[in-house]
Amino acid sequence: MRNLVIFLLFGTLFAIGESIIIRDDSSDSHESSYYSGGGHRPKPPRPTKPSSKCESGWTRVQRLSGGWCVKVFAGLTNQPQAESICAQNGARLSAVESSQERETIAELGRVLMTTSSTWKFGSLRTGIKRNTLNSPFYVTDGNAKDLNAVKWSHAEPNQGSYNGGGNNCGMMWLWVPGGRQVQQRVHGEFFSMVCHITWNDRFRGFVCGKSAV
Template identity: 25%
Template sequence: MSSRFLPFLCLSSFFLSVAGQCHSGWVLVHRNSGEWCIQIFFGDTTGYGAVDRCAGQGAVLTGIENTEEMHVIINQMKQITMKNALPPDAGFWIGAQRRCNCFDNRNPNECTRENIYAWADGLTKGYWGFTRWAYKEPKGYYQRTNVEDCVYVRYNNRKMDGELADAKCEERNPAVRGYVCGRAPLALDQI
């Protein structure tokens, strides 16, 4: 190899190693599509309000793509619930909304528990998160009226794991005490 390529290789290795840093307070997770930063915020809001609040952070209301993300979210939920004296099963909005063709649940072959919702952020991939429903959730799957259209994550002490539940996007839900935002890691010029 020519020695003139050596500085480029060293420089590119440096950039690869410093990429993947998050803004202060955000936690880095790894997805199949690349790195992602997550932070949970405490605050009473609707599902729609959570979308706006994340946008105010330069982020999106995030989905949950894998086990690592769920564990990061669970750890942050535990910290927030203890700090703010919340019930241990307090919920936090995540970026999922009911699919349009699943509102009336007349499509039982198309609308299963795993795909009645879709990730709304356009960045979360797969259905892993939608296999984590709480008992008798999503409610909208089991009932034909009063359909719920947004999703929140909560901690289940008995299972020692996170689980999903659904609620109406436009209503403040007393079980939901915050929201989970996600954003890309810092660009190299921001480090």
């Protein structure tokens, strides 16, 4: 009888030990699942970049370097004068870096031309130029990546010159129905013209650009 009691007691203790071991194993598995991303711990929020904005009156376009703010001004200016006015506004005479930016500037120019004047054709000075008739064009706004988005009209850029200067500045053509056709220029496309002179024979303007903040 005494031996039977000892046997039963030993069996009970063994069963209790097995139960404890099983519970410990289950707890370890739960901890492993928690720390290995098993769905128990919420993911930390991703850091977000601050949005870049343009001040009132400027339009934001996207470039590889980030937001770029553009504004079209009306004015009878040569290239240096347009560059100076842009600088007074904390900007540079702007080129274009994408087809979307080119179309945006063309639309801004069209709206300004038709709301501020009676002209139905004209041009915008841009940050695109070359040093001589035989040298390549380049951007001058210090931000545009290259000239890949510049779309020249047929037979442009041309090799003409006038009054001691070559057609070394790239300008954007503006046109709406009813406007005078000039050569084969197309609205929103580029042509080359002299940098140092302008004429009061159509709408004249220029486009400035600066980084968004």
